Amino acid sequence: MNVLVVGGGGTIGITTAYTLAVDRPGLDITLADPRTEVTDAHATDLRHSQCHASHAIGRPAFEDRPGTISTVDPTDEPGQAALEAADAVVVTASEPRSMDNLKRGGRLAVLERNLEIAADLGEWFGASGPTPTVVVANPSDRVTHRLWEASGWPRSSFVGYSLSETARLADELARRTDAAPDEIYCPILGEHGEHMVPVFSRATAAGEALSFSSGERQAILDYVRQVPYDVIDKRGADDSSRWVTGRGAALLVSRLLAGGTDRNDPVCLATPLDGEYGLEDVTLSVPVVLDSDGVAEILEWELTDEERRGLEDAADAIRSSLG
Numbered sequence: 001m002n003v004l005v006v007g008g009g010g011t012i013g014i015t016t017a018y019t020l021a022v023d024r025p026g027l028d029i030t031l032a033d034p035r036t037e038v039t040d041a042h043a044t045d046l047r048h049s050q051c052h053a054s055h056a057i058g059r060p061a062f063e064d065r066p067g068t069i070s071t072v073d074p075t076d077e078p079g080q081a082a083l084e085a086a087d088a089v090v091v092t093a094s095e096p097r098s099m100d101n102l103k104r105g106g107r108l109a110v111l112e113r114n115l116e117i118a119a120d121l122g123e124w125f126g127a128s129g130p131t132p133t134v135v136v137a138n139p140s141d142r143v144t145h146r147l148w149e150a151s152g153w154p155r156s157s158f159v160g161y162s163l164s165e166t167a168r169l170a171d172e173l174a175r176r177t178d179a180a181p182d183e184i185y186c187p188i189l190g191e192h193g194e195h196m197v198p199v200f201s202r203a204t205a206a207g208e209a210l211s212f213s214s215g216e217r218q219a220i221l222d223y224v225r226q227v228p229y230d231v232i233d234k235r236g237a238d239d240s241s242r243w244v245t246g247r248g249a250a251l252l253v254s255r256l257l258a259g260g261t262d263r264n265d266p267v268c269l270a271t272p273l274d275g276e277y278g279l280e281d282v283t284l285s286v287p288v289v290l291d292s293d294g295v296a297e298i299l300e301w302e303l304t305d306e307e308r309r310g311l312e313d314a315a316d317a318i319r320s321s322l323g
């Protein structure tokens with residue numbers, strides 16, 4: 001199988017590609033990025049990393065030959081071959097974050113340029129048939145929306161990634177409840193950003209319902225909003241939360257390649273809405289069931305009044321910045 005990583009020369013793109021190559025050694029990966037020297041160097045290094053597996057120190061049992069790692073320059077007549085070979089696409093293509101945008105709200109600093117990149121990529125994508133696409137580039141909900149509009153592909157082909165927030169929330173709830181992070185369940189709807197909506201009414205630890213006061217909910221929300229900016233502040237503008245994001249995006253791609261998710265185990269991702277939750281002309285995170293083409297179904301959960309208001313506020317914020 002084949003994955004195309006658009007923006008594959010950057011921090012998140014290459015971390016996602018590396019995680020995929022480790023998890024699925026037989027996968028063919030194409031890195032598309034205009035920084036061709038950097039991308040070629042990453043491809044060489046990644047290919048060398050696969051060669052450990054052919055010696056005694058590597059994997060004990062090999063089911064597949066190592067996949068190929070190739071590169072393409074998307075700004076130089078990229079052609080359709082890379083897209084047509086892909087079973088899934090990941091978009092991390094982005095303007096670099098500037099040094100003065102390291103604080104909360106920094107995702108919106110790249111909005112204007114990233115919408116232009118999305119419009120260009122959409123034109124490229126649209127000349128090929130639909131392929132399930134995971135959008136990580138920020139602001140991921142707006143970029144998903146623009147890419148969908150420009151591509152002419154069905155809305156079900158696109159999911160905007162915001163699962164790093166869900167992982168951060170699990171970490172914080174585990175700390176507060178003494179549960180293990182993998183025993184925590186608390187999905188997040190809405191924006192990838194300030195207007196995220198943790199669905200506390202569905203939160204559980206080891207299957208038992210969790211309940212938090214409104215002060216606790218606010219403190220938890222503040223942690224999840226702030227922590228990626230603490231990471232960026234300490235590591236620098238060109239190194240955001242690569243481990244949680246690379247792993248989350250790779251897991252999501254693996255689920256798509258494996259055929260999707262069970263209806264009883266939906267995942268919250270940004271998808272363009274057409275009346276679901278009473279919202280349209282906007283893309284934000286809602287529970288979806290995945291199949292190998294992307295979104296097979298959008299589930300409409302019962303929400304508390306506070307959660308529903310949160311979702312409407314997220315929709316207003318996203319719509320107003322899309323113009």
Ligand SMILES: NC(=O)C1=CN([C@@H]2O[C@H](COP(=O)(O)OP(=O)(O)OC[C@H]3O[C@@H](n4cnc5c(N)ncnc54)[C@H](O)[C@@H]3O)[C@@H](O)[C@H]2O)C=CC1
Nearest residue numbers: 007009010011012013033074093094096136137138140245
């Ligand atoms: N949704 C999420 O949870 C997260 C989103 N992000 C976002 O992901 C994006 C990527 O972050 P980093 O990898 O750290 O940035 P980066 O600056 O390291 O990499 C971006 C890459 O995109 C490339 N690029 C620019 N225009 C392109 C085009 N037209 N086609 C293909 N590639 C193009 C650049 O050459 C660069 O290599 C950013 O927008 C960042 O804010 C980062 C972490 C988490």
Ligand SMILES: O=C([O-])CC(=O)C(=O)O
Nearest residue numbers: 106107138164228240241
């Ligand atoms: O602002 C960023 O680039 C990082 C980001 O979205 C995250 O880690 O959730």
